[in-house]
Amino acid sequence: xxxxxxxxxxxxxxxxxxxxxxxxxxxxxxxxxxxxxxxxxxxxxxxxxxxxxxxxxxxxxxxxxxxxxxxxxxxxxxxxxxxxxxxxxxxxxxxxxxxxxxxxxxxxxxxxxxxxxxxxxxx
Amino acid sequence: xxxxxxxxxxxxxxxxxxxxxxxxxxxxxxxxxxxxxxxxxxxxxxxxxxxxxxxxxxxxxxxxxxxxxxxxxxxxxxxxxxxxxxxxxxxxxxxxxxxxxxxxxxxxxxxxxxxxxxxxxxxxxxxxxxxxxxxxxxxxxxxxxxxxxxxxxxxxxxxxxxxxxxxxxxxxxxxxxxxxxxxxxxxxxxxxxxxxxxxxxxxxxxxxxxxxxxxxxxxxxxxxxxxxxxxxxxxxxxxxxxxxxxxxxxxxxxxxxxxxxxxxxxxxxxxxxxxxxxxxxxxxxxxxxxxxxxxxxxxxxxxxxxxxxxxxxxxxxxxxxxxxxxxxxxxxxxxxxxxxxxxxxxxxxxxxxxxxxxxxxxxxxxxxxxxxxxxxxxxxxxxxxxxxxxxxxxxxxxxxxxxxxxxxxxxxxxxxxxxxxxxxxxxxxxxxxxxxxxxxxxxxxxxxxxxxxxxxxxxxxxxxxxxxxxxxxxxxxxxxxxxxxxxxxxxxxxxxxxxxxxxxxxxxxxxxxxxxxxxxxxxxxxxxxxxxxxxxxxxxxxxxxxxxxxxxxxxxxxxxxxxxxxxxxxxxxxxxxxxxxxxxxxxxxxxxxxxx
Numbered sequence: 001x002x003x004x005x006x007x008x009x010x011x012x013x014x015x016x017x018x019x020x021x022x023x024x025x026x027x028x029x030x031x032x033x034x035x036x037x038x039x040x041x042x043x044x045x046x047x048x049x050x051x052x053x054x055x056x057x058x059x060x061x062x063x064x065x066x067x068x069x070x071x072x073x074x075x076x077x078x079x080x081x082x083x084x085x086x087x088x089x090x091x092x093x094x095x096x097x098x099x100x101x102x103x104x105x106x107x108x109x110x111x112x113x114x115x116x117x118x119x120x121x122x123x
Numbered sequence: 124x125x126x127x128x129x130x131x132x133x134x135x136x137x138x139x140x141x142x143x144x145x146x147x148x149x150x151x152x153x154x155x156x157x158x159x160x161x162x163x164x165x166x167x168x169x170x171x172x173x174x175x176x177x178x179x180x181x182x183x184x185x186x187x188x189x190x191x192x193x194x195x196x197x198x199x200x201x202x203x204x205x206x207x208x209x210x211x212x213x214x215x216x217x218x219x220x221x222x223x224x225x226x227x228x229x230x231x232x233x234x235x236x237x238x239x240x241x242x243x244x245x246x247x248x249x250x251x252x253x254x255x256x257x258x259x260x261x262x263x264x265x266x267x268x269x270x271x272x273x274x275x276x277x278x279x280x281x282x283x284x285x286x287x288x289x290x291x292x293x294x295x296x297x298x299x300x301x302x303x304x305x306x307x308x309x310x311x312x313x314x315x316x317x318x319x320x321x322x323x324x325x326x327x328x329x330x331x332x333x334x335x336x337x338x339x340x341x342x343x344x345x346x347x348x349x350x351x352x353x354x355x356x357x358x359x360x361x362x363x364x365x366x367x368x369x370x371x372x373x374x375x376x377x378x379x380x381x382x383x384x385x386x387x388x389x390x391x392x393x394x395x396x397x398x399x400x401x402x403x404x405x406x407x408x409x410x411x412x413x414x415x416x417x418x419x420x421x422x423x424x425x426x427x428x429x430x431x432x433x434x435x436x437x438x439x440x441x442x443x444x445x446x447x448x449x450x451x452x453x454x455x456x457x458x459x460x461x462x463x464x465x466x467x468x469x470x471x472x473x474x475x476x477x478x479x480x481x482x483x484x485x486x487x488x489x490x491x492x493x494x495x496x497x498x499x500x501x502x503x504x505x506x507x508x509x510x511x512x513x514x515x516x517x518x519x520x521x522x523x524x525x526x527x528x529x530x531x532x533x534x535x536x537x538x539x540x541x542x543x544x545x546x547x548x549x550x551x552x553x554x555x556x557x558x559x560x561x562x563x564x565x566x567x568x569x570x571x572x573x574x575x576x577x578x579x580x581x582x583x584x585x586x587x588x589x590x591x592x593x594x595x596x597x598x599x600x601x602x603x604x605x606x607x608x609x610x611x612x613x614x615x616x617x618x619x620x621x622x623x624x625x626x627x628x629x630x631x632x633x634x635x636x637x638x639x640x641x642x643x644x645x646x647x648x649x650x651x652x653x654x655x656x657x658x659x660x661x662x663x664x665x666x667x668x669x670x671x672x673x674x675x676x677x678x679x680x681x682x683x684x685x686x687x688x689x690x691x692x693x694x695x696x697x698x699x700x701x702x703x704x705x706x707x708x709x710x711x712x713x714x715x716x717x718x719x
Contacts, residue, residue, distance in 0.1 A: 010174070010178065011140060011178040011181065011182060012136065012140055013133060013136045013137040013140050013141075013178075013182045014178065014181055014182055014185075016133055016136060017133055017182060017185045020133070058173075058174075058177055060170075060174065087177070087180060087181050087184070108181050108184055108185070109181075109184035109185040
């Protein structure tokens with residue numbers, strides 16, 4: 001079954017760019033949902049049936065790292081895989097995200113090929 | 124960079140969203156400028172400012188709006204430091220913040236109209252430089268002395284590291300110019316690499332190097348716009364320019380001297396590469412505007428005469444320019460080209476191998492082979508596919524086919540080795556060394572794919588051998604060696620592997636010295652070093668690449684240039700072996716499975 005994807009980023013432009021990259025990568029997915037920060041993401045996660053989360057790190061209210069932390073405590077959503085999307089070059093923060101359960105990272109700006117390489121295995 | 128048509132909608136959204144964010148931050152910044160003591164709004168300014176530039180940077184990256192990225196990234200960096208308490212928001216940084224906001228306020232609508240950020244290039248460069256300089260200088264007089272004094276080093280290290288990486292990338296692409304020139308996307312990527320270099324140099328006000336990179340970039344831009352090179356081998360000039368940048372960087376690191384020797388010659392040589400249409404020349408000379416050129420082109424097109432008139436004539440007739448002005452700009456172009464040629468001959472002499480045409484080894488695996496041979500091969504294959512089913516003996520045809528395939532491979536191979544010779548020659552000339560270059564056993568590389576895959580690592584090893592392995596003539600004579608250094612490229616088939624080695628008889632790497640350094644830095648305990656010979660030590664270090672010996676490995680990698688090679692070898696599923704003896708030389712062997 002095609003997977004539903006949640007894109008979490010505070011910039012609506014960036015959310016559009018990401019969802020277009022997904023289409024360009026030629027991946028077969030279901031619906032795309034959007035959230036502007038970690039808190040919104042949690043609401044969507046609990047309400048909709050999401051299969052994969054793509055999340056920015058730097059966001060207001062609840063950032064990507066806090067989202068990972070919070071998500072771990074919620075049994076209903078804790079197993080949904082999260083990929084971090086960020087311009088952060090620091091290994092630290094990506095490392096921290098991974099230790100909190102993020103399954104991978106994509107560095108902005110990315111190409112359809114990069115999306116394929118990282119997201120493909122999850123689909 | 125121009126925004127691709129498919130991105131226009133996203134561009135629109137991006138500009139609107141960013142301007143909205145600008146409107147949210149701007150009042151706070153203005154308030155802070157009027158009342159610098161308003162500490163209550165500092166967090167608001169920092170947080171929203173960071174968010175603004177962070178998100179501009181991200182989206183601009185996708186839209187390839189490079190000129191927006193620079194200031195956004197610099198400001199994001201500055202505000203991130205403030206946010207995390209490393210820096211305080213000084214009056215200077217507030218005014219830079221205001222300037223950056225103004226830049227976005229005025230620049231974003233322009234980008235939306237123009238679908239390009241090219242017009243922002245100059246102001247973006249200046250602003251980025253100002254922001255980063257303030258970070259660089261901030262270390263000296265900020266209130267958070269201890270933490271901030273790290274900033275200069277922090278800026279310098281990544282700068283040197285990134286610049287070096289970008290230079291290596293640019294150089295490798297230019298070495299492969301023959302092959303990449305047809306691939307406009309790849310040339311565009313190369314042009315972006317040069318742009319990054321140029322921006323990096325602008326940050327530290329290394330204007331000479333900035334100018335060289337800008338000239339390179341604009342040459343590529345013109346090439347992409349359809350202009351032609353006046354010479355068959357533009358890459359000679361490109362590579363020489365890159366080398367000039369590289370040696371200036373070394374000079375800068377060692378002596379803080381960023382002056383490019385022979386800058387004008389290099390610029391002339393680049394300028395002389397292209398022939399420009401008269402319209403462009405007149406616009407550049409400020410004599411007419413682009414709109415007039417368009418009109419003149421219309422007149423020229425609609426002309427009913429059998430012999431189309433020259434554009435210059437049309438413009439003269441339209442009363443836009445005088446005959447003298449047309450002659451003048453054409454004359455200027457001609458003399459520039461002459462100067463370019465002179466500059467070229469002044470800057471270096473190029474060996475005979477450089478003139479030969481080359482054809483193999485690009486990523487796209489395109490090769491040039493003899494048309495007759497190819498036709499005969501097709502004929503034979505046709506014959507085999509028709510006759511094959513009839514059960515006849517077709518061994519003779521297969522033999523002939525095999526022979527032809529090998530002949531084609533040899534042609535490809537010889538252009539491959541020509542390229543190697545050329546690079547060695549060029550590097551030897553640049554580093555002022557005498558090199559006797561020997562190539563042996565290359566027949567072992569019978570398949571063209573091996574060559575394509577090996578091109579990058581081999582070029583790197585050869586370059587490295589000349590630059591770092593071999594000594595200068597004086598140094599060699601002092602230690603009683605022959606004047607010219609010997610560099611050998613050897614390939615041989617060993618069982619189901621191909622071994623390709625690059626060997627020099629130069630200064631070698633002193634493993635004991637490196638190991639001693641590692642012991643001193645407590646990276647490895649002394650007992651792991653003492654009992655072993657240099658060779659054993661090297662083997663141990665290279666085989667057991669554990670974290671404890673990481674520092675040692677890195678040192679050895681730097682000395683041998685293996686870091687870059689290792690990267691390329693990942694695709695090849697190959698292994699690297701290394702031998703080196705102080706004073707005697709270094710040999711790096713790549714071992715690859717020969718049937719992939």
